[in-house]
Amino acid sequence: xxxxxxxxxxxxxxxxxxxxxxxxxxxxxxxxxxxxxxxxxxxxxxxxxxxxxxxxxxxxxxxxxxxxxxxxxxxxxxxxxxxxxxxxxxxxxxxxxxxxxxxxxxxxxxxxxxxxxxxxxxxxxxxxxxxxxxxxxxxxxxxxxxxxxxxxxxxxxxxxxxxxxxxxxxxxxxxxxxxxxxxxxxxxxxxxxxxxxxxxxxxxxxxxxxxxxxxxxxxxxxxxxxxxxxxxxxxxxxxxxxxxxxxxxxxxxxxxxxxxxxxxxxxxxxxxxxxxxxxxxxxxxxxxxxxxxxxxxxxxxxxxxxxxxxxxxxxxxxxxxxxxxxxxxxxxxxxxxxxxxxxxxxxxxxxxxxxxxxxxxxxxxxxxxxxxxxxxxxxxxxxxxxxxxxxxxxxxxxxxxxxxxxxx
Amino acid sequence: xxxxxxxxxxxxxxxxxxxxxxxxxxxxxxxxxxxxxxxxxxxxxxxxxxxxxxxxxxxxxxxxxxxxxxxxxxxxxxxxxxxxxxxxxxxxxxxxxxxxxxxxxxxxxxxxx
Numbered sequence: 001x002x003x004x005x006x007x008x009x010x011x012x013x014x015x016x017x018x019x020x021x022x023x024x025x026x027x028x029x030x031x032x033x034x035x036x037x038x039x040x041x042x043x044x045x046x047x048x049x050x051x052x053x054x055x056x057x058x059x060x061x062x063x064x065x066x067x068x069x070x071x072x073x074x075x076x077x078x079x080x081x082x083x084x085x086x087x088x089x090x091x092x093x094x095x096x097x098x099x100x101x102x103x104x105x106x107x108x109x110x111x112x113x114x115x116x117x118x119x120x121x122x123x124x125x126x127x128x129x130x131x132x133x134x135x136x137x138x139x140x141x142x143x144x145x146x147x148x149x150x151x152x153x154x155x156x157x158x159x160x161x162x163x164x165x166x167x168x169x170x171x172x173x174x175x176x177x178x179x180x181x182x183x184x185x186x187x188x189x190x191x192x193x194x195x196x197x198x199x200x201x202x203x204x205x206x207x208x209x210x211x212x213x214x215x216x217x218x219x220x221x222x223x224x225x226x227x228x229x230x231x232x233x234x235x236x237x238x239x240x241x242x243x244x245x246x247x248x249x250x251x252x253x254x255x256x257x258x259x260x261x262x263x264x265x266x267x268x269x270x271x272x273x274x275x276x277x278x279x280x281x282x283x284x285x286x287x288x289x290x291x292x293x294x295x296x297x298x299x300x301x302x303x304x305x306x307x308x309x310x311x312x313x314x315x316x317x318x319x320x321x322x323x324x325x326x327x328x329x330x331x332x333x334x335x336x337x338x339x340x341x342x343x344x345x346x347x348x349x350x351x352x353x354x355x356x357x358x359x360x361x362x363x364x365x366x367x368x369x370x371x372x373x374x375x376x377x378x379x380x381x382x383x384x385x386x387x388x389x390x391x392x393x394x395x396x397x398x399x400x401x402x403x404x405x406x407x408x
Numbered sequence: 409x410x411x412x413x414x415x416x417x418x419x420x421x422x423x424x425x426x427x428x429x430x431x432x433x434x435x436x437x438x439x440x441x442x443x444x445x446x447x448x449x450x451x452x453x454x455x456x457x458x459x460x461x462x463x464x465x466x467x468x469x470x471x472x473x474x475x476x477x478x479x480x481x482x483x484x485x486x487x488x489x490x491x492x493x494x495x496x497x498x499x500x501x502x503x504x505x506x507x508x509x510x511x512x513x514x515x516x517x518x519x520x521x
Contacts, residue, residue, distance in 0.1 A: 388493070391417075406440065
C-alpha cells in the first residue's frame with residue numbers, strides 16, 4: 001500500500017466526479033432556456049442514482065471475478081471490498097479507492113447520452129432508462145474491457161481510460177436514442193442556437209480540468225505514467241481546440257467560441273483510450289485529426305443523415321471515441337508504457353486490428369442492446385413528453401421550475 | 409396606416425414569421441413579454457412551496473402596415489399562431505398617425521414599406 005498513490009487516486013475520483021456537473025453546464029448552455037433545468041436535473045440525478053447502483057451491485061457486475069461476459073455477484077453491497085488492495089486491479093491503493101474512482105466513470109457515461117435526447121425526454125422514463133442502461137450495457141462492457149476475465153481484456157484491446165467503455169458505447173447509444181425518440185418539435189435540421197454559450201464554455205473548462213483525473217488517474221499510481229497521461233491529455237485537448245477553430249475559419253469564415261470548446265472536448269475524448277500509451281507528438285496528431293473529423297460529423301454527417309442528436313453526443317463522443325481507439329492502434333508504444341503494446345507505427349500492425357475489433361464489438365453491443373431497452377421502454381412507459389409539454393419546455397412541464405425570471 | 413400588435417405563444421414565432429413573409433409583410437419588431445389572459449400560468453414549486461398563477465412568457469409583435477396590408481397580415485398572424493388551444497393570443501389593430509423613416513426623412517405611405 002502506498003499513501004501517495006492512495007491520495008492521488010482519491011483526488012482523481014473527486015476530479016472525475018466534477019465532470020458530471022461540468023457536462024451538465026456544457027450541455028445546459030446549448031439547449032433553449034426553457035430546458036436547461038431539465039438537463040442539469042438529469043445530469044445531477046445520474047450522479048445520485050448511479051452512485052447507489054454502483055455501490056449496491058454495479059461495481060460487482062463490472063469488476064468482480066465472473067465469466068467472459070459479466071462479473072459475478074460476490075461484491076454486491078461492497079461485500080469484501082474494503083481497505084486492503086485488490087492487486088489484480090491496483091496493488092498499492094485500497095480496493096475501495098479503486099471502486100470509487102471507477103464509480104465516477106460509471107456515473108458520467110450514461111450522463112453523456114443525455115445530449116442526444118435533450119429537450120424531449122420524459123423524466124420518469126429517463127430514470128428507468130439510465131438504471132437499465134448502466135446495468136445492462138455499461139457494466140458488461142466495462143467488464144469486457146477492464147474486468148479480470150473479460151474477453152476484450154484477454155484480447156489485449158488497449159483502452160487506457162475509457163475510449164470504448166465510456167465514449168463509444170455512450171456515443172453509439174446516444175445515436176440510437178436520437179433515432180428512436182425522433183426529432184425535436186420544430187427542429188429544421190439546421191442550427192439550434194444555444195441559449196447561454198458562457199455556461200457551455202464553463203462546462204467545457206470543468207470537463208478539461210476533471211479529465212486530468214479521468215486520464216492521469218487511470219494510471220492508478222502517482223508516478224511517471226500518470227504524468228505522461230496528464231501531458232498528452234492536455235496536449236490533445238489543446239490541439240483539437242485549435243484544429244476545430246481552424247475548421248470553423250475555413251468552413252464558415254470565423255473561428256467560434258462554441259467551436260473551440262467543442263473541439264477541446266473532442267480532443268479529450270479521443271486521447272482517452274490512448275492516454276497511457278502514446279507520447280506528446282502522437283497526442284497532437286490525434287488532437288488535430290479529431291477536431292477535423294468531429295467537425296464534419298456534426299456539421300455535414302448529421303445534417304445529411306437527418307437524425308436529431310440534439311447536443312452531438314454521438315458526433316463528439318461516438319465519433320471521437322472511435323477515432324481515438326483506432327489511433328491508439330497506430331501510435332501506442334511500449335516505450336511509454338511497458339504494460340501496453342506497440343501500434344502499427346511501432347512495428348505491430350496487428351494491434352490496429354485488435355483495436356478495430358474492440359471498437360466493433362462494443363459499438364455493436366451498445367447499438368443493439370440500447371435499441372431493445374429504449375424500444376421496450378417506449379412501448380411500456382413512453383420515452384417522449386407530450387407535445388404541449390415539449391413546447392412549454394421541460395423545466396416547467398417536468399419539474400415545475402423556471403431557470404430564469406423575466407421580471408426581477 | 410395601421411399599427412398591428414399581436415401577442416402570441418413563443419413557440420409559434422417561427423411559423424408566424426414564415427406566414428408573414430409569405431404575405432410580403434417583412435418589417436416586424438419582436439419583443440419578449442410576460443402575461444396571461446384567461447389562461448392561468450403554470451404552477452411552480454420552489455423548495456416545496458407552491459407559487460401559482462405565474463405569468464407566462466409571450467411574444468409581442470409590432471407591425472406597421474399600409475391599409476391594404478392589414479387583412480393579409482391578420483390572416484398570416486392567425487395562420488401562424490393558431491393552435492386551437494387556450495393561450496393562442498390576440499391581435500390588436502390601432503390607427504397610426506404618422507410614420508417617419510429616420511434615414512431619409514420620408515413620411516407616411518412611403519416610409520412604412
